[in-house]
Amino acid sequence: xxxxxxxxxxxxxxxxxxxxxxxxxxxxxxxxxxxxxxxxxxxxxxxxxxxxxxxxxxxxxxxxxxxxxxxxxxxxxxxxxxxxxxxxxxxxxxxxxxxxxxxxxxxxxxxxxxxxxxxxxxxxxxxxxxxxxxxxxxxxxxxxxxxxxxxxxxxxxxxxxxxxxxxxxxxxxxxxxxxxxxxxxxxxxxxxxxxxxxxxxxxxxxxxxxxxxxxxxxxxxxxxxxxxxxxxxxxxxxxxxxxxxxxxxxxxxxxxxxxxxxxxxxxxxxxxxxxxxxxxxxxxxxxxxxxxxxxxxxxxxxxxxxxxxxxxxxxxxxxxxxxxxxxxxxxxxxxxxxxxxxxxxxxxxxxxxxxxxxxxxxxxxxxxxxxxxxxxxxxxxxxxxxxxxxxxxxxxxxxx
Amino acid sequence: xxxxxxxxxxxxxxxxxxxxxxxxxxxxxxxxxxxxxxxxxxxxxxxxxxxxxxxxxxxxxxxxxxxxxxxxxxxxxxxxxxxxxxxxxxxxxxxxxxxxxxxxxxxxxxxxxxxxxxxxxxxxxxxxxxxxxxxxxxxxxxxxxxxxxxxxxxxxxxxxxxxxxxxxxxxxxxxxxxxxxxxxxxxxxxxxxxxxxxxxxxxxxxxxxxxxxxxxxxxxxxxxxxxxxxxxxxxxxxxxxxxxxxxxxxxxxxxxxxxxxxxxxxxxxxxxxxxxxxxxxxxxxxxxxxxxxxxxxxxxxxxxxxxxxxxxxxxxxxxxxxxxxxxxxxxxxxxxxxxxxxxxxxxxxxxxxxxxxxxxxxxxxxx
Numbered sequence: 001x002x003x004x005x006x007x008x009x010x011x012x013x014x015x016x017x018x019x020x021x022x023x024x025x026x027x028x029x030x031x032x033x034x035x036x037x038x039x040x041x042x043x044x045x046x047x048x049x050x051x052x053x054x055x056x057x058x059x060x061x062x063x064x065x066x067x068x069x070x071x072x073x074x075x076x077x078x079x080x081x082x083x084x085x086x087x088x089x090x091x092x093x094x095x096x097x098x099x100x101x102x103x104x105x106x107x108x109x110x111x112x113x114x115x116x117x118x119x120x121x122x123x124x125x126x127x128x129x130x131x132x133x134x135x136x137x138x139x140x141x142x143x144x145x146x147x148x149x150x151x152x153x154x155x156x157x158x159x160x161x162x163x164x165x166x167x168x169x170x171x172x173x174x175x176x177x178x179x180x181x182x183x184x185x186x187x188x189x190x191x192x193x194x195x196x197x198x199x200x201x202x203x204x205x206x207x208x209x210x211x212x213x214x215x216x217x218x219x220x221x222x223x224x225x226x227x228x229x230x231x232x233x234x235x236x237x238x239x240x241x242x243x244x245x246x247x248x249x250x251x252x253x254x255x256x257x258x259x260x261x262x263x264x265x266x267x268x269x270x271x272x273x274x275x276x277x278x279x280x281x282x283x284x285x286x287x288x289x290x291x292x293x294x295x296x297x298x299x300x301x302x303x304x305x306x307x308x309x310x311x312x313x314x315x316x317x318x319x320x321x322x323x324x325x326x327x328x329x330x331x332x333x334x335x336x337x338x339x340x341x342x343x344x345x346x347x348x349x350x351x352x353x354x355x356x357x358x359x360x361x362x363x364x365x366x367x368x369x370x371x372x373x374x375x376x377x378x379x380x381x382x383x384x385x386x387x388x389x390x391x392x393x394x395x396x397x398x399x400x
Numbered sequence: 401x402x403x404x405x406x407x408x409x410x411x412x413x414x415x416x417x418x419x420x421x422x423x424x425x426x427x428x429x430x431x432x433x434x435x436x437x438x439x440x441x442x443x444x445x446x447x448x449x450x451x452x453x454x455x456x457x458x459x460x461x462x463x464x465x466x467x468x469x470x471x472x473x474x475x476x477x478x479x480x481x482x483x484x485x486x487x488x489x490x491x492x493x494x495x496x497x498x499x500x501x502x503x504x505x506x507x508x509x510x511x512x513x514x515x516x517x518x519x520x521x522x523x524x525x526x527x528x529x530x531x532x533x534x535x536x537x538x539x540x541x542x543x544x545x546x547x548x549x550x551x552x553x554x555x556x557x558x559x560x561x562x563x564x565x566x567x568x569x570x571x572x573x574x575x576x577x578x579x580x581x582x583x584x585x586x587x588x589x590x591x592x593x594x595x596x597x598x599x600x601x602x603x604x605x606x607x608x609x610x611x612x613x614x615x616x617x618x619x620x621x622x623x624x625x626x627x628x629x630x631x632x633x634x635x636x637x638x639x640x641x642x643x644x645x646x647x648x649x650x651x652x653x654x655x656x657x658x659x660x661x662x663x664x665x666x667x668x669x670x671x672x673x674x675x676x677x678x679x680x681x682x683x684x685x686x687x688x689x690x691x692x693x694x695x696x697x698x699x700x701x702x703x704x705x706x707x708x709x710x711x712x713x714x715x716x717x718x719x720x721x722x723x724x725x726x727x728x729x730x731x732x733x734x735x736x737x738x739x740x741x742x743x744x745x746x747x748x749x750x751x752x753x754x755x756x757x758x759x760x761x762x763x764x765x766x767x
Contacts, residue, residue: 036565040589059568062590064603086568087585089741093594095603095679111706111736117679118600140736141706147682148600164706171682216703218684218694245702245709245725296694 028056039063047071050104054079060088066097072104075128075158082109083132090115090145097121107132109140113162116146121397124154131161135184137241139163143185147171148221151397155179163241164248165190166207169197171221176394177202186242187212187251188233193223198394200230209248209255210236210275215262216247217285217299225264227391233257233272233279240321250288252277252321261285263304266391273314277321278339280313280363282306282356284347287370302349307388309359313341328368328377340364340379346371357386425452425476427495429542436536436551436560441476441499444558448525449501449533452476456635457524457621458628460614461648462668465748467584468513468573469502469534472526475610482632483639487613487646489606491639496541498607504571506532513575515652524622528557534569535586536560539596539607546605548592564589573746582745591742598672600679608672612641613648646689651754662758663689665751669740685715697726699766705729708737718762727756 032055038048044067052073057080063070070092072078082091091109092101098121105128106113113129116122129143143159146152147170154175159166159182166185169175175197181204182188188204190212191197204210210233215223233256242249251258254276259265260283272279285301317339320326329339341363347370348354358365358381367380423440437443440452451457455476463471475482480493492498503526504511511532533553540547551560552567566588572581587594597603615628632638649656649664656664666674666687673680674687683703686695694700697715702708702725710728717723729739731752738744 033565036588040564059566059585059588060591062588062594064590064593085735086583087735087742087745089735095600109736110734111741117682138707141704145704147704164704168704170704218700219703220681220684243705243707243709244711245713246705247701247703 031055032057032059032061036061039065039068042068044068044098050078050080052077054081056081056084057091058082058084058086060085060090060093062093062095063099064095066099068096068098069100069102070104071100071102074103075105075126078104079107080104081107083107085110090140093117094122095119099123100125102126104128105130111140112142112145113140114144115142116149118148119146120150122146122149122152122154124152124157126156128158129160129162129166130158131163133161135161135163135186135238135241137163137243141165141243141246142168143182144168145170146175150174152176153178153396158182159188160184162186163243164246165212168192169194171219172197173221174394174396176396182207182210184238186240186248188236190214190248191223191226192216193219193221194226195221195224196394197226199226199228202231204231204233205235206238207236208238208240208242208253209251209258210234210272211256212248212251212258212260213262213265214247214258214260215285215300217301218296222300223262225391226262226266227393228257228265228267229269231257231270233270233275235274237274237276247288252281252325254278254316254319254321255281256316257281258283259303259306260288261301261303262306263300264391265303265305266307266309266388268308268310271312271314272341273312273316275316276319277317277325278341278343278366279316280308280342280358281344282342283345286347287345302347302354303356304349304352305355305357305388307357307359307390308342308363309357309387311360311363313360313362317341317343324374325368328374332366332377332379340366340381342366342384343368344384355386355388356384357388358384359387421453422450422455423452425455425478425497427478427497428540432547432549432562434562436538436562439497439499439538441474441497441538442472442501442536444528445525447528449503449528449531450525454479455499456632456637457619458610458615459617459619460609460668461617461650462614462652462664463609464669465744465751466502467571467582467744467746468511468748469504469584470514470531472499472501472503473609474499477637479637481637481639482610484612484641484644486642487611487644487648489608489611490615492541492607492610494541494543498539498541498610499536500609501536502534503531504534504573505530507574510572510574510579513573533557533560534571534584535563535567537592539605546596546607548589548596548605550586550589550592552586566591580746585743585745587742594679594742595672595740597679598675599677600681601677611648612644613646614668616644616647617650648689651751658754658758658761662754665754669751673740697724698762706736707734708732708739710737714766716759716762717766718764719760721756721759724759727752727759730755 089111100123102125131139141164162185165187166182179201183206188207256275256279478495567586649660651665670687732738
C-alpha cells in the first residue's frame with residue numbers, strides 16, 4: 001500500500017501542470033513508465049488512481065493481475081492519449097479477473113482502445129474511448145472490447161469513432177451494457193456470439209448501425225438470449241467506413257437494430273427512429289459477405305425466436321443504403337415511399353418455424369426475398385404477428 | 401623461428417583460456433538482480449560476449465522472427481536433468497535459467513541484415529567490435545513457476561540492466577534494399593507472458609522454443625557439429641526422452657517441402673497465440689502444426705480483424721495470396737493490423753514470401 005501511495009504521488013507530480021495540460025518528452029515517458037510499473041506490481045484489491053491531465057503514451061499498457069481497479073478523475077479529465085503510439089495492438093490489454101476501470105478516457109489508439117481477454121468480472125464505468133479525428137477507416141477497430149469474458153458490466157460510458165464497434169462484447173457470458181452513449185462508430189454497440197446479455201438505457205446515434213446482435217460461424221461459442229430494451233436508437237445514418245472484409249462492412253448505413261443469425265432476441269420498449277435503411281433489420285448470415293462453404297456443420301444460419309414488441313418506431317426507411325435496396329424501395333413504395341420498420345432478408349429454415357415475431361402494430365415487415373434473388377420482395381406482416389415468452393433478466397455474479 | 405612463434409602464440413591462447421574462465425552461473429530463487437552479469441549465464445568478458453560455465457547454447461529448427469535480430473539461446477539447469485515427455489516443451493528442473501540474447505551484426509553505426517541468425521562462433525563467444533547487443537531475456541524456473549525477466553544492454557555494451565517495463569530502442573538496419581529505421585521494442589514483463597502463456601485460460605508461463613521438435617537438429621559446438629539432444633545427453637543433462645516423432649520443419653531450409661516449411665513457420669511464429677486454448681482462439685484461427693480446414697484459415701472469414709483484413713475476405717484464399725488476409729497481416733507494419741501483434745516493427749520479407757508461395761500453390765476455391 002505504501003508503494004502504491006508513493007507511486008501515486010509520482011503520478012500526481014507528473015501531472016502538476018494542472019488539468020488538460022499535455023505532458024511531453026521526459027514527463028510523458030515517466031508517466032508511462034510509472035503507470036506500467038504500477039500495473040506490473042498491482043496486487044488484488046489495489047486501486048490505481050490516475051490524476052487529472054492528458055498523458056501521452058506510445059506503447060500498449062497491459063495488466064494481468066486479478067482484482068485491480070484503475071480509476072481516473074473523470075472521462076473528460078484523465079485522458080490517456082495514444083496519438084503517438086508506435087507499438088501494440090491496443091491501448092490497454094487486461095487479462096486479470098475482477099477488473100474495474102472507471103472515470104477516464106482512452107484516445108486515438110492505433111488498434112483497439114480497451115481490450116479485455118478471458119476475464120471473469122469486468123466493470124467498465126464512465127469510461128470514454130474516442131478517436132478524436134472523427135469517423136475514419138484508419139481509426140482502431142473497437143473502443144471497449146471484452147472478449148471471452150463472463151460477468152461483464154459496461155455502464156455510463158461513451159464510445160466514439162471506432163472503425164468497427166464502439167462497444168463490442170464477443171464470445172462472452174452474462175453481460176449488462178447499460179446507459180452508455182455510442183456515436184460515429186460503424187456499429188454503436190455490438191453483441192456477438194454472447195450468451196445472456198441485457199442491453200438497455202443506451203443512446204446510439206450517428207453510427208452506421210445502432211445496435212447489432214450477431215452470431216458468427218467458426219467460433220467456440222454461439223450466441224443466445226439477448227434482450228435489447230429501453231434504448232434510444234436514432235439517425236444512425238453515417239456512411240459505412242468499416243474495413244472491407246470485416247463483418248460490419250456489410251451493414252447498410254441507416255440500420256437501427258440489427259439481428260444476424262442469432263436466436264432468442266427480445267427487442268422491446270426502445271425508441272427507434274429515422275434510421276434511413278430500416279429501423280429494425282433481421283437477417284441470416286447468408287446476407288453478409290460470408291462464403292457459405294466455410295462454416296462448421298453445426299452452425300445455425302437462421303435467426304429464430306426474435307420478439308419485437310412495445311417499441312416506439314418512427315420515420316426511417318426512406319433512403320436505404322445501396323442501389324439494390326434503393327431500387328426495391330422505389331419499386332414497391334414509390335419514389336417518396338419508405339420501407340416498413342422491419343426489414344427481413346427472407347431466409348428461413350424449412351423444417352421448423354423460425355418464430356420471428358413482430359408485435360408492434362405500426363411495424364410492418366418487408367420480406368426482401370433474398371433467397372430467390374429478390375424475385376418477389378413484399379410486405380408480409382401477418383405471418384409475423386405473434387408473441388413469445390419474455391426472456392429472463394441477466395443476473396451478474398455478486399462480486400459486481 | 402616461425403614455428404617457435406606459432407607455439408608461443410598457441411601457448412598464449414591456451415593461457416588466455418585458462419585465465420579467463422567463463423562466468424559462473426547463479427540461480428536466484430526469488431529476487432531479480434539489477435544486472436544481467438549477476439546471473440553469469442552470458443556476460444561481457446574483454447571484447448567478447450561469452451557464456452557461463454556449464455551453460456549450453458542451442459538453436460531452433462524454426463525460430464521466431466524478431467526484426468532480423470540474431471539470437472544467442474542458452475540453457476543452464478544447475479546440473480539437473482531435462483526430460484521430454486512429447487514433442488512439446490521440455491520438463492526443466494527448478495533452478496533452470498534459459499536466456500535469449502538479441503543482437504545484430506553491426507558496422508558503422510548500423511545493424512546489418514544477415515541470414516544465419518541461429519548460431520554464433522561455435523557457441524562460445526561473440527566479438528563485440530562487430531556486433532551490437534540489444535537485450536537479453538531470461539526465463540527462470542522457480543518453485544512457483546517460470547518468471548520472465550528482461551535486461552537491456554547499455555550503449556557501451558558493458559552491461560545489461562533490468563527493465564521491467566520494456567524499452568524502445570531506435571535501430572537502423574542496412575540491407576540490399578537500403579537503410580530502414582525502426583523502433584525495436586523490448587516487451588514489458590506482462591507482454592512476455594502474452595506469448596509465453598500459450599493457454600489463455602490457465603495463463604501458465606512456459607518456455608516456447610526448447611521443445612524436442614525444435615531442438616532435434618545439429619549445432620556447431622566448440623568441438624564440432626552434433627545433434628543438440630545428443631549433446632545434452634553427453635553433458636549429462638538429458639533425462640528421459642520419448643521418441644521424437646514430429647520434427648519441427650525448418651522454414652528456411654529449402655530442401656524441405658513447401659507445405660512443411662510454411663507450417664513450421666506458422667507453428668513457430670503464430671501458434672503460441674493461435675492455438676485452440678491460446679489468447680487468439682477468439683478468432684477461431686488455429687495455426688498449430690496439426691490444424692486443418694477452416695480452423696487453419698482456408699476460406700475462413702475474419703471475426704474481429706478490424707483494419708487487419710486489408711480489404712480481403714478470407715484468411716487464406718487458395719491459390720491467391722493477394723486475396724488472403726494472412727499474407728496481408730504478416731507483411732503489414734501497421735501496429736493495428738500486423739501479425740504477430742508483438743515482437744516486430746519490420747516485416748519479415750522472407751517469411752511473408754514463403755507464405756505467399758504456399759498459398760499460391762494451393763488448389764481449389766472458396767464459395
